[in-house]
Amino acid sequence: MDMRWKAGLAIGAGALLCAGGAVLAQGDELRQTAAALFGAIPDPPTEVRGVAVTPERVELGRMLFFEPRLSRSHVISCNTCHSVGTGGADNVPVSIGHGWQRGPRNSPTVFNAVFNAAQFWDGRAADLAEQAKGPVQASVEMNNTPERVVETLASIPQYVERFRAAFPDDADPVGFDNVALALEAFETTLVTPGARFDRYIAGDEGALDATEREGLRLFVESGCGSCHNGPNFGGRTYFPFGVIERPGAEILPEDDKGRFAVTQTASDEYVFRAAPLRNVELTAPYFHSGQVWDLEQAVAIMGSSQLGRELADAEAAAIAAFLRTLTGRTPEVAYPVLPPSTAATPRPE
Ligand code: HEC
Numbered sequence: 032m033d034m035r036w037k038a039g040l041a042i043g044a045g046a047l048l049c050a051g052g053a054v055l056a057q058g059d060e061l062r063q064t065a066a067a068l069f070g071a072i073p074d075p076p077t078e079v080r081g082v083a084v085t086p087e088r089v090e091l092g093r094m095l096f097f098e099p100r101l102s103r104s105h106v107i108s109c110n111t112c113h114s115v116g117t118g119g120a121d122n123v124p125v126s127i128g129h130g131w132q133r134g135p136r137n138s139p140t141v142f143n144a145v146f147n148a149a150q151f152w153d154g155r156a157a158d159l160a161e162q163a164k165g166p167v168q169a170s171v172e173m174n175n176t177p178e179r180v181v182e183t184l185a186s187i188p189q190y191v192e193r194f195r196a197a198f199p200d201d202a203d204p205v206g207f208d209n210v211a212l213a214l215e216a217f218e219t220t221l222v223t224p225g226a227r228f229d230r231y232i233a234g235d236e237g238a239l240d241a242t243e244r245e246g247l248r249l250f251v252e253s254g255c256g257s258c259h260n261g262p263n264f265g266g267r268t269y270f271p272f273g274v275i276e277r278p279g280a281e282i283l284p285e286d287d288k289g290r291f292a293v294t295q296t297a298s299d300e301y302v303f304r305a306a307p308l309r310n311v312e313l314t315a316p317y318f319h320s321g322q323v324w325d326l327e328q329a330v331a332i333m334g335s336s337q338l339g340r341e342l343a344d345a346e347a348a349a350i351a352a353f354l355r356t357l358t359g360r361t362p363e364v365a366y367p368v369l370p371p372s373t374a375a376t377p378r379p380e
């Protein structure tokens with residue numbers, strides 16, 4: 032066992048006070064444990080890394096999020112693969128990018144991503160600004176270059192104005208770093224409060240029915256919450272996919288070794304970030320390979336692969352029912368009106 036995640040598991044189990052197999056009662060004790068281990072979705076952050084999230088940055092970021100001219104083809108935007116109308120994801124096994132190429136992984140939701148400790152299935156980007164530079168340049172995604180993106184935006188006077196307003200202290204505000212910062216500012220607004228689970232831990236016992244509460248109890252007692260914790264139910268720490276038993280190659284493709292590609296450390300082979308589970312009912316198909324469509328099946332796979340526990344069908348169904356209570360209010364995002372290209376705007380390729 033690798034010590035880092037073993038320690039993580041022990042801490043998780045300790046926090047539950049069920050390391051010795053103690054069984055949680057229903058009612059207040061379950062609710063208090065859930066409130067401590069997970070917590071409600073916080074308000075959108077008002078600053079990131081000490082810099083205020085201003086309305087001008089959010090507004091520019093919203094335009095850029097829907098801006099297909101960030102892609103070389105002028106047809107792919109962030110919203111193509113992270114549609115704000117479909118849970119912040121694309122609902123296909125692996126994303127389709129430039130020239131209909133299939134990428135290697137399923138697209139995670141952008142909703143509540145600001146609460147993750149690091150971005151991507153393998154956590155290779157520290158924050159949303161660092162993350163946003165990736166897809167623009169990835170050949171299987173938007174296949175563009177920072178220079179071409181800046182040339183495009185600088186050729187459109189309305190964008191130049193927007194960058195000036197969003198970055199008033201910069202001498203040369205239309206830059207690739209600022210594209211990323213604006214996208215990050217917009218993404219901080221994509222949070223989904225008000226899930227039934229959040230109402231339940233706030234004291235509304237009736238917000239979950241008996242099956243859902245049983246699912247929560249199973250989620251906590253069987254150890255799912257040791258890895259999937261915090262307000263996002265995950266997104267904080269890394270674990271092998273297959274702690275106890277590696278799933279088959281159709282679900283865990285052999286050529287994607289996860290965090291190993293980031294750290295080059297043998298113990299990080301097939302290690303991935305514990306997936307955040309907020310709004311999980313909206314983001315099928317599941318796992319980084321996107322090969323499992325059914326939430327009950329995903330839960331059962333987790334039972335055997337991560338916990339060495341064959342969940343009965345009724346148990347997996349109760350846990351899945353509980354996970355569906357993590358669906359919050361989808362942010363209402365108005366589709367922006369985008370300014371027209373000019374003669375100086377690079378043409379689509
Ligand atoms: C072609 C589809 C595609 C496009 C276009 C795309 N993404 Fe993604 N996005 C993905 C995939 C796939 C991943 C996961 C990749 C990985 O983990 O290696 C991802 C990961 C992310 C994540 C990490 C979420 C998490 O929980 O770790 C964020 C945030 C994100 N994208 C935002 C954006 C933004 C902003 C843009 C536009 C600049 C964008 N994406 C464009 C497919 C896409």
Ligand code: HEC
Pocket residue numbers: 152250253254255256257258259269270271272274303304305306307308311314316317318319320329330333334337338350
């Ligand atoms: C040892 C840590 C660990 C434990 C215990 C664990 N998980 Fe996971 N879970 C993960 C990791 C890591 C992933 C990402 C797997 C991948 O690479 O696709 C994941 C992914 C998932 C997904 C897929 C989410 C998505 O968006 O694709 C679901 C659903 C899930 N877990 C539910 C559960 C449930 C329910 C339990 C308890 C029965 C559980 N997990 C136990 C670490 C864990």
